[in-house]
Amino acid sequence: MAADASATPDTGPGGRRDGVWLAALWVILSVVGCALVYFVWGPHLPPGNQSSSAASQQFDYKVLGTIATPVVIGVLLYFGWALAFWRQQPGDETDAAPIHGNTKIAATWITVTGAIVLGLAVFGTYELISPAGAGAGEGPQPIWKPAGTVTTSSASWAPGGKNILQVQVIGQQWAWTFRYPQFGGFETTQLELPLNEPVQFNVTSLDVIHSFWAYQLGVKADANPGVNNVAYTTPTHLGTITVRCAELCGIWHGAMFDYGKVVSDSAFMTWAQQTETQLASVTKILPPYALTYDPTVLANVGKVNEELGLTSAGGGYYNPADPEQP
Amino acid sequence: MTDVIVQQPVQTKPPRPWWLRPAWHTALIGAAAGYAFGHWLGDLISSGYQQNATADFDSLPIDLGYAFLVIGWLIGLGVFNDLIRQMLGKPVNGNGGHVVNGGLAKYFRYSLDHKTVGIQYLVGMLVYFFTGGLFAIAIRTELLSPTYHVLSPTAYLEVVGEHGTMMMMMMTSVIVGPFGNYLVPLMIGSKRVAFPRLEALSFWLTPCSYVILLSAILFGGFPTGWTGYAPLSIQAGGGMDAYAFAFGLMGISIILAGFNMVCTIICYRAPGMRWGRIPMFVWAMLTTGFLLVLAAPVLVGGMYMIITDRTAQTAFFVNQLGGSSYLYEDLFWFFGHPEVYILALPGFGIVSEIIPVFTRKPLFGYKVGAAGMFGVAILSFFVWQHHLFDSGMDPDMRPLFMLTTELISIPTGFIYLVAMGTFWQAKLRLTTPMLFAMGMYVNFLFGGISGVFLSDVPADTTAPGSFFVMAHFHYTIMGGLIFAFFGGVYYWLPKLMGITLNERLGKINFWTMFITFNSTFMPLFAVGMMGQPRRVFEYARNLETLNDWVSISAFCLGASLLIFIFNFVMSTVVWRHRAPANPWQARGLEWQVSSPPPPDNFAVVPVVLAGPYEYGDPTALPVADLNPPAGVIGGALASASGSPASGVES
Numbered sequence: 016m017a018a019d020a021s022a023t024p025d026t027g028p029g030g031r032r033d034g035v036w037l038a039a040l041w042v043i044l045s046v047v048g049c050a051l052v053y054f055v056w057g058p059h060l061p062p063g064n065q066s067s068s069a070a071s072q073q074f075d076y077k078v079l080g081t082i083a084t085p086v087v088i089g090v091l092l093y094f095g096w097a098l099a100f101w102r103q104q105p106g107d108e109t110d111a112a113p114i115h116g117n118t119k120i121a122a123t124w125i126t127v128t129g130a131i132v133l134g135l136a137v138f139g140t141y142e143l144i145s146p147a148g149a150g151a152g153e154g155p156q157p158i159w160k161p162a163g164t165v166t167t168s169s170a171s172w173a174p175g176g177k178n179i180l181q182v183q184v185i186g187q188q189w190a191w192t193f194r195y196p197q198f199g200g201f202e203t204t205q206l207e208l209p210l211n212e213p214v215q216f217n218v219t220s221l222d223v224i225h226s227f228w229a230y231q232l233g234v235k236a237d238a239n240p241g242v243n244n245v246a247y248t249t250p251t252h253l254g255t256i257t258v259r260c261a262e263l264c265g266i267w268h269g270a271m272f273d274y275g276k277v278v279s280d281s282a283f284m285t286w287a288q289q290t291e292t293q294l295a296s297v298t299k300i301l302p303p304y305a306l307t308y309d310p311t312v313l314a315n316v317g318k319v320n321e322e323l324g325l326t327s328a329g330g331g332y333y334n335p336a337d338p339e340q341p
Numbered sequence: 342m343t344d345v346i347v348q349q350p351v352q353t354k355p356p357r358p359w360w361l362r363p364a365w366h367t368a369l370i371g372a373a374a375g376y377a378f379g380h381w382l383g384d385l386i387s388s389g390y391q392q393n394a395t396a397d398f399d400s401l402p403i404d405l406g407y408a409f410l411v412i413g414w415l416i417g418l419g420v421f422n423d424l425i426r427q428m429l430g431k432p433v434n435g436n437g438g439h440v441v442n443g444g445l446a447k448y449f450r451y452s453l454d455h456k457t458v459g460i461q462y463l464v465g466m467l468v469y470f471f472t473g474g475l476f477a478i479a480i481r482t483e484l485l486s487p488t489y490h491v492l493s494p495t496a497y498l499e500v501v502g503e504h505g506t507m508m509m510m511m512m513t514s515v516i517v518g519p520f521g522n523y524l525v526p527l528m529i530g531s532k533r534v535a536f537p538r539l540e541a542l543s544f545w546l547t548p549c550s551y552v553i554l555l556s557a558i559l560f561g562g563f564p565t566g567w568t569g570y571a572p573l574s575i576q577a578g579g580g581m582d583a584y585a586f587a588f589g590l591m592g593i594s595i596i597l598a599g600f601n602m603v604c605t606i607i608c609y610r611a612p613g614m615r616w617g618r619i620p621m622f623v624w625a626m627l628t629t630g631f632l633l634v635l636a637a638p639v640l641v642g643g644m645y646m647i648i649t650d651r652t653a654q655t656a657f658f659v660n661q662l663g664g665s666s667y668l669y670e671d672l673f674w675f676f677g678h679p680e681v682y683i684l685a686l687p688g689f690g691i692v693s694e695i696i697p698v699f700t701r702k703p704l705f706g707y708k709v710g711a712a713g714m715f716g717v718a719i720l721s722f723f724v725w726q727h728h729l730f731d732s733g734m735d736p737d738m739r740p741l742f743m744l745t746t747e748l749i750s751i752p753t754g755f756i757y758l759v760a761m762g763t764f765w766q767a768k769l770r771l772t773t774p775m776l777f778a779m780g781m782y783v784n785f786l787f788g789g790i791s792g793v794f795l796s797d798v799p800a801d802t803t804a805p806g807s808f809f810v811m812a813h814f815h816y817t818i819m820g821g822l823i824f825a826f827f828g829g830v831y832y833w834l835p836k837l838m839g840i841t842l843n844e845r846l847g848k849i850n851f852w853t854m855f856i857t858f859n860s861t862f863m864p865l866f867a868v869g870m871m872g873q874p875r876r877v878f879e880y881a882r883n884l885e886t887l888n889d890w891v892s893i894s895a896f897c898l899g900a901s902l903l904i905f906i907f908n909f910v911m912s913t914v915v916w917r918h919r920a921p922a923n924p925w926q927a928r929g930l931e932w933q934v935s936s937p938p939p940p941d942n943f944a945v946v947p948v949v950l951a952g953p954y955e956y957g958d959p960t961a962l963p964v965a966d967l968n969p970p971a972g973v974i975g976g977a978l979a980s981a982s983g984s985p986a987s988g989v990e991s
Contacts, residue, residue: 033766061870062803075800083790090786093761094779103701103768110701110957111768121709121758128754136744139797143739149799154733218733223573224666226731226806230872235802237732239667240572241660244733257881261806261874263566265573266494269877309661 031100041092045085052080062233065256065277067249068150069233075142082131152218152227152236152244155306161213161247169304172197174209174280179247182206183304184218186225186238189267191258193275198287200304201294206258206275208250209283218244219307226262229275231255237262243306250277363419365449372549375413380406387652398560398579400651407586411549418451418545420538451545453537456938458544459523460837463830465547466518467909469511470823471902472555476504478899481892487885489878497878499562499580506554506567506584510591512818513680514547515826516687517598517633521626523837525602527931527938528620530611530947530965535604539597546594550587557583566876568677571658571669575650582651589644592637592676595683599633602626611965613949620929620953621704624711625690628718629683635722636679643672667734674725682721684818686714688785688825689756692778695832696763697954698927699775704954705762709755716752720745730801739798746796753789757782772925773847777828780855784820788813791866809869812862820858827854827905835920838913839937846908853901860894928964929953943967 057077064070143149148159161179172180183194185202194202206229208214218227220238227246228235231254236246253276260271278286291298302308360367383402415421423433447457448464479500483492492500522544526534534540557563560579569588574581606627610619647669649655656662658669697704704710723745730739760782769775791813794800804810827850835841864887873880873888880888912918923932930953934943947965955961 061872068799068802072799072803075797076794076803079794079797079800083793087786087790090757090761091783094764094783097764097767097769098771098779101700101764101767101769103770107768109768111766113703113956113958113961114705114762114765115703116706116709116762120762121706124754124758125751128751132747132750135793135797136740136747139743139747139799140740142797142799143743146799148736149802151736151739151798151802152731152733153736156735158736223576224570228806228872228874230803233802235731235805239660239733242733257872259872259874259877263498263564263568263570263573263876265564265577266498269489269494269497269879272879 033096033100037093037096041085041089044088044092048084048088049081052084053077056080061230063231065231065250065252065254066150066233067251068146068247069231070251071142071146071149072233075139078138079135082135147213147247150232150234150246150248152246154245155243157245157247159247161249169196174212174284179213179215180209181215181217182208183306184216184227184236184238185308186218186220186222186227186260186264188222188265189260189271191227191260191271191273194304195287195291196304198291199295199298200301201291201298202301203290203294204273205290206256206273207283207286208256208275208277209280210250210253210277212280213247213249216246216248217306218246221308223264224262225260225264225271228259228261230257230259235261241307241309253277253279363417363422363451364446365418367419368414368417368545371413371415371417372410373413375409375411375416376406378413379409382409400579400582400648403560403579403582404586404648404652407553407582410553411546411590414549415542415545420451420542420545451541453541454940455522455526455534455537455540456837456940458540459519461544462514462518462522462547463837465544465551466511466515469507469547469551470515471906472551473504473507473511474899474902476500476507478895480504481895483878484880484888485892487880487882487888492878494878495561495564498564498566498876499558501876502563502566502580502584503554503557506588507551508818509567509680510554510588511547511551512822513591513595513633513683514543514598515684515822516691516829517595517602517626517629518544518547519837520622520691520829520833521598521602521629521687524833524931525605525623525626526609527836527934527942528623528929528953529606529609529614530930530943530949531605531609532942532946533609534601535608536597536601540601543594543597543601546590546597550591550594553583553590554587557581557587568673569644569647569669570673571647571650571664571666572660574647574669575659582648585644585647585651589641589648592641592644595633596637596641599630599637602630603634606630611943611946611949613965615949617707618949618952621693621707621710621714622690624714625686625693628714629686629690632679632683632686632718632721636676636683639672640676640680643669643676646672667729667732670729670732671725674728675722677728678725679718679721681814681817682717684822685785686717688781688822689714689717691825691829691832692781693756693759694929695774695778695828696760697956698832698925698929699770699772699778700763700767701770701956702763702765702767703952703956703958704759705765706755706759707952707954710759713752713755713759716755717749720749720752724749727796727801728805730798731805743796743798747793750789750793757786772831773842773844773851774828774832774925776848776851776855777824777831780851781821781824781828784816784824784855784858787863788816788818788820791816804869806874807869808865808873808875811875812865812869815862815865820862824854824858827851830909832925833931834913835924836931836936836938839920839935840913841918841920841924842912843908843916843918846904850901850904850908853904854898857894857898857901861891861898864891864894928955930965933965933967945969 060073060076062069062072064073144159147161168178169181172178181196185192192202192204193206194200216236218236218238220240222240225238226235227238232248234246234248236244256275258273258275260268380402383405387399387401426433448461452458483497522540557580563580563584564577565574569584606623646657650657656664658664658666660666693710724742726738726742727746795804795810795813831842831847868884868887871884873884920936922935947967948969949965950962951964953964
């Protein structure tokens with residue numbers, strides 16, 4: 016609008032060339048704004064760069080923010096300009112010039128917005144496919160997988176191999192547990208991941224819908240009962256991960272969070288093998304590892320939770336301290 | 342409203358005693374009796390159910406209680422009186438039609454007059470909105486601290502669910518109800534709406550929905566928020582029945598309201614009111630009406646399936662028993678996404694109606710604006726899975742839903758093109774309605790831009806389920822719809838009630854509301870991006886400062902709304918400054934009649950001569966001939982349509 020109006024020397028009531036001024040101000044402010052967003056703000060945008068998917072999301076935020084900046088600046092500048100200069104003068108009860116429309120401006124507007132939108136769709140699709148589904152849950156049959164990993168065997172895993180590390184995430188009211196099928200299928204409340212190794216999360220639920228949100232990893236996948244929801248990422252920096260539930264799942268949804276960490280390959284192997292041994296007695300009474308579980312046939316589930324310290328003295332499936340059992 | 346002379350209608354029989362005259366008090370008696378009967382019936386039926394031995398509550402008596410509550414309420418209101426009379430071949434009593442007199446009492450009756458229903462809706466919607474707002478204040482009070490302190494987790498979820506559902510379900514009618522019903526006939530030059538009975542029924546179902554939804558608190562609330570995702574909604578307590586029943590009932594109400602809008606606009610336009618001349622607000626009502634009629638049945642179906650899952654163990658949504666929780670997500674969002682445009686389009690309509698008047702210019706690109714509304718309405722049916730990008734549904738479709746979602750920004754951009762073109766070298770009159778309209782454009786800009794982030798699947802991985810998405814839809818709904826609604830109230834109240842709201846208080850209302858609104862919701866984008874999920878009572882300690890800032894801003898926003906209530910109550914009850922017929926020098930047809938309009942709207946059906954936005958055009962004809970000569974085709978039509986067949990005009 017502003018840019019087009021400058022083509023016609025439309026002088027305002029005071030002989031002011033509104034179009035030229037607006038276009039010039041818009042270009043200057045947009046260039047400055049875009050540079051600030053991309054270079055200054057961009058590197059600090061969430062969710063950071065602790066994993067491949069987080070880094071690609073940060074890049075997307077940077078790009079989208081940079082594209083949005085001229086739009087926001089343009090509209091705000093235009094309305095601000097209107098407030099400053101296009102006001103009714105005291106005593107002037109007449110109407111303004113009747114402009115019913117302008118086909119050229121409308122066509123330009125539609126073309127430009129259409130081009131931006133189609134560009135965004137292409138960019139978004141590329142950014143979805145190239146980083147293996149961008150950390151989003153892809154359901155039981157994932158179609159965008161990390162490059163270089165060919166086998167998804169749950170038999171064993173070693174650092175640097177072709178086999179991808181599998182971590183099963185089980186949501187239940189109101190805690191997360193993690194099973195490592197390549198290490199005997201032990202189940203723990205601790206999430207540990209090796210550095211620079213692709214990870215496949217198999218997310219499922221025992222009761223209602225939860226959503227596994229590993230914030231720093233840029234991973235989010237809904238945990239549906241009876242469904243295996245797969246998400247991929249590769250941690251690229253050491254550090255702590257916050258795991259929260261991002262789908263309202265009942266009374267204690269707000270307290271359903273956990274922490275995990277990204278550690279070196281050797282530290283991960285040590286931890287995994289130690290935990291496998293430590294929890295061997297618990298693993299025996301767990302149901303055998305599967306992609307989904309039917310809680311109505313999990314006979315020992317209360318006992319397991321007690322072993323894991325998930326419940327207090329009552330030993331029930333739900334924490335007896337909860338104010339209300341659903 | 343201002344006419345307080347009570348004149349008894351001509352009666353052949355002596356009037357019934359007051360407690361048998363159908364009005365809100367008989368309706369309450371009917372509702373209470375209906376609930377008691379339904380609850381008893383439900384207990385009777387389900388006493389043999391095996392699962393009742395172990396469950397601590399039973400859904401069937403609650404749901405049947407609500408069903409008979411609604412029937413009793415409608416019987417008490419006298420909804421069926423005329424229908425039964427017609428079935429029996431008796432003359433219709435006609436407790437409605439165009440009510441000339443009756444003072445305030447007519448607002449508590451089942452009135453068939455579209456202007457009475459409009460005022461009923463306006464007051465009702467304000468009550469529903471402020472009730473929902475009180476719940477929001479409770480939420481923000483809880484979030485002052487990163488751990489739970491004021492509300493227990495149960496109470497917090499009750500409040501979250503009540504706030505979300507109250508706002509999302511009742512506010513679907515916030516503009517269609519008051520302004521659509523009242524103004525559309527006036528704007529298209531009609532004496533009436535197409536279906537007065539559907540219109541009145543659509544209103545009288547809303548108090549039922551409201552009370553039933555609030556009654557969830559008596560059963561411990563519902564833990565699902567406004568989305569009601571299964572299987573949580575199947576395992577939840579009795580409050581869930583209240584949610585499902587109230588939402589389904591409101592769905593029926595908006596279907597009726599939508600039918601009435603669509604048929605009125607298509608069939609009841611005055612001669613000369615061509616498609617190229619109908620006001621933008623009417624375009625918005627038409628597109629919204631189509632969305633209501635096409636989307637809400639899916640909601641009603643979904644809610645019905647929840648109720649049968651809970652009462653009759655149909656297991657539509659239970660994965661282990663052959664159902665699918667994805668089915669519910671799909672049904673809900675197939676309604677839910679058109680719904681957000683049910684909330685946005687009326688707002689676009691109001692601001693498009695306000696800006697030509699106060700820029701003193703014709704609307705720039707009238708056809709582009711109408712096309713934008715249709716584009717938004719049509720595309721809104723093809724985007725629902727963008728709520729489910731992380732859900733684990735078949736990922737093949739994600740690029741498509743990303744594309745359709747982003748495509749919506751093209752027709753939405755039309756609305757901005759129309760606005761910016763209209764503002765070009767205008768002579769702005771910064772009245773309160775104009776300020777609210779401009780505020781809407783600014784707020785909706787942030788809502789729309791953040792929507793582009795959410796439509797992008799990779800960026801969306803961080804955003805959904807967090808405060809980012811929550812800030813996004815508050816910008817579009819609170820910042821868009823509610824700002825437009827308030828602009829509409831300030832703009833049209835002189836027409837609706839014949840009373841002008843105080844302009845100085847209005848401006849204070851706008852500026853405080855605009856500043857505190859942005860101060861409340863802008864930081865929430867950051868809160869969400871920094872990892873705080875929605876609907877939680879515990880959050881990371883480093884987010885406490887931001888959350889406290891937001892909470893305090895929210896309290897100030899509440900105070901700003903109190904200014905509105907003060908202004909509204911004082912202006913309409915105490916000060917009562919009479920409004921002239923056309924205080925804004927507007928060209929719209931609704932402004933060419935007195936304020937408030939005469940009972941029949943127009944003495945004869947007018948002949949429309951020109952469009953409503955021809956400001957500054959010296960060659961433009963007046964918008965309509967209100968007294969067309971009898972020989973003219975319009976005059977002939979006017980006398981023909983003056984006596985419709987159903988006899989509601991009495």
